[in-house]
Amino acid sequence: MTIIYVPAPGTASNTLKKKLEIILNCKSKNLKTEAGIGHFFLNVPDNKKILKRLKLDFFDKSPLIYGHFFPTKRNLSLLNYYYGIEHIIISYRNIYEQLNYFYKWQKYNLRCPFNFQDDVNFSNKNEFDSNNFNIDLSLLLVLNFYKHWFYLIQNNKINNFTLFNFEEITTCNKDYQKKIKNIFKNQIKFDNNVKENLFKREKFEFHPRHKQLIEEFISCHKEVDFSLII
Numbered sequence: 001m002t003i004i005y006v007p008a009p010g011t012a013s014n015t016l017k018k019k020l021e022i023i024l025n026c027k028s029k030n031l032k033t034e035a036g037i038g039h040f041f042l043n044v045p046d047n048k049k050i051l052k053r054l055k056l057d058f059f060d061k062s063p064l065i066y067g068h069f070f071p072t073k074r075n076l077s078l079l080n081y082y083y084g085i086e087h088i089i090i091s092y093r094n095i096y097e098q099l100n101y102f103y104k105w106q107k108y109n110l111r112c113p114f115n116f117q118d119d120v121n122f123s124n125k126n127e128f129d130s131n132n133f134n135i136d137l138s139l140l141l142v143l144n145f146y147k148h149w150f151y152l153i154q155n156n157k158i159n160n161f162t163l164f165n166f167e168e169i170t171t172c173n174k175d176y177q178k179k180i181k182n183i184f185k186n187q188i189k190f191d192n193n194v195k196e197n198l199f200k201r202e203k204f205e206f207h208p209r210h211k212q213l214i215e216e217f218i219s220c221h222k223e224v225d226f227s228l229i230i
Helices: 013-024 036-040 046-053 073-082 095-109 133-154 166-171 174-184 208-219
Strands: 002-007 064-066 085-092 161-165
Touching: 002 013, 013 064, 013 085, 013 166, 013 174, 046 073, 073 085, 085 133, 085 166, 095 133, 095 208, 133 208, 161 166, 161 174, 166 174
Parallel strands: 002 064, 002 085, 085 161
Antiparallel strands: none
8 A cells, every 4th residue: 555645846845755755764766757747747667657567666675756637537547556545644735825936947047846847948038937838837737636635525536635734844833743643653753843845935926817827727617626725
């Protein structure tokens, strides 16, 4: 059985991933097909498929799977069939703080977390610009990420899950510690000096289009409660 950690980007996921690796005494596996939007589509390694077919997959223990994937039927079926889902951990963050995080990515990397990987510089423009469609793409994808996971949770489609917010992870507060202990049901040592493993803090002025996109997306999906991220 395997613990699945599915973070939204910019939720201090490396900090929590390292903690989970220490607890489970393992290195996490990432089944993404490639970087960027390749996070969404899981790909089971051929050796795992062969071992499963031969009923020898117990030799390939995978205590922790990590990735920003969507909970599609295909993705969840692959995880259940080849690894077995014991618990799902999802981390989230205020969507406007996340938007600010995308601005930082665009400024320092000239792309955003959920972008196509391409060596072509279509715009020939290297300076930061808040009117950037890379940000639109990542913002729409992360909103859809939340829509799908929150819908499953709120409609009892998945069980054995734990939600962590950004503040809990970065402060290692009492709520964070309680949740970790509930998952693993044993004594866990905590490092109270956890630091946010992100770019330096920097505040950006949002382009009106990006704020409008958030408002319209949430307004158009009333069947989902987005209160955790707004």
